[in-house]
Amino acid sequence: MKHQNLIASCAKYLVLFAAMLGFLFPFALIIMNAFKSNAEIIDSPLALPTAFDLTNFGIAMKAMNYFECFINSLGITIISLIIIMLFSAMSAHFFVRNDTKASQFWFFLMVASMIIPFQSIMIPLVSVYGQQLGWIQANPRLTLIVMYIGFGTPLAVFIYHGFIKSVPKELEEAASIDGCNRWQIFFRIVMPILVPTSVTLGILNVLWIWNDFLLPVLILQNAGPKNLTLPIAIQMFKGTYTSDYEKFLPAFIMVILPILVVYLFAQKFIIQGVTQGAIK
Numbered sequence: 155m156k157h158q159n160l161i162a163s164c165a166k167y168l169v170l171f172a173a174m175l176g177f178l179f180p181f182a183l184i185i186m187n188a189f190k191s192n193a194e195i196i197d198s199p200l201a202l203p204t205a206f207d208l209t210n211f212g213i214a215m216k217a218m219n220y221f222e223c224f225i226n227s228l229g230i231t232i233i234s235l236i237i238i239m240l241f242s243a244m245s246a247h248f249f250v251r252n253d254t255k256a257s258q259f260w261f262f263l264m265v266a267s268m269i270i271p272f273q274s275i276m277i278p279l280v281s282v283y284g285q286q287l288g289w290i291q292a293n294p295r296l297t298l299i300v301m302y303i304g305f306g307t308p309l310a311v312f313i314y315h316g317f318i319k320s321v322p323k324e325l326e327e328a329a330s331i332d333g334c335n336r337w338q339i340f341f342r343i344v345m346p347i348l349v350p351t352s353v354t355l356g357i358l359n360v361l362w363i364w365n366d367f368l369l370p371v372l373i374l375q376n377a378g379p380k381n382l383t384l385p386i387a388i389q390m391f392k393g394t395y396t397s398d399y400e401k402f403l404p405a406f407i408m409v410i411l412p413i414l415v416v417y418l419f420a421q422k423f424i425i426q427g428v429t430q431g432a433i434k
Contacts (some may be wrong), residue, residue, distance in 0.1 A: 188403040195399045211408065214401040218387040219379055220408060227383040230295060231363045234302040238359060239352055241303070242310030247344055249311070250318045251326075262313065268308045271369070282374050294377040298370060302363055310355050317351045318344070357420045364413045384409045 187195045188210060189203035214220075249261045279301065284290040289297040321344065329339045345352075367385045374381050388409055391402035 183216060184403055184406060187399065188407055190400065192398065192400045195403075201414055210400050213283065213402040214405040215389070215408065217401060218384075219382075220384075220387070221404075222380060223382050223384045223387040226295065227364055227385075228380060230299055230302070230383065231360055233357050234363055235297050236354060237299075237303050238306040238310050239355055242307050242355075243314050243345065243348055243352070244340065245307070246311045246314035246318055247340060249315055251323070261311070265309050265312050266271075268312070272305070276368070276372060283373075290373055290377075294373050294381055298373045301369060301373070304367075306359055306362070310359070313351060313355060314348065317348060317370055353420065357417070360416060361413060367409075 183199065186201075186203060187199055189206050189208075194201075194203070215421055245264075280290070283301075289300075325343055326339050329343050334342065356370075365385060370383045370386050371389075374383065374386060378432045388402060388405040391398040391405060
């Protein structure tokens, strides 16, 4: 019996190890080729680089205007994240504590909007915000933030709504008796309780907004190089018939590295927050 358990355990770890190698292989391939020239990459993509020279990283950073694009991505992500989380928490709290048919209708309508495919509305959005309102031409980054808020709020409201239902209403009533108004109750009583869910939503929204390509390329493609985000900026190294791999691969690493560090340090909160917010 022990012999069979040992064999089963070894087989399980071998399968897991093989799966890990399968997931890590593409990243290892990118890192190895980031230090090579185009000729070396095409000639032997699986070979180790002859020298770990950072010249490609410096050239790519300067060509794509890395730091300015980094500031754009960071600003759009942080502003969108703060507004999504604040407004969503307030909306979810209102829906839960005002359990009327009107509140239920608006909550259902907001949650139902999540099933609408983005691809089906992206052209009308660009038409309305661009041709009719002129927002895309006037302030493309602000327009992008507004769209992120609109697309990110329904999921955040849904998760906050599930968590707030588990918060005892007596806590808020006790704070009201002690003299707290609605704003004080929300920010001093409710928001501290929502920290695990807020961390989870923060991680998920940061990963989504930072890595998003389709929506920024629709809004920012004609806004000039100073308004680009990082996922769009690295496309300058790819053409219709050729690709500058010796610059594209280092640029790709520099784009994913910040968000990868954030994810590695905060991944343990994702399942915890989703479980607390969606199941309770």
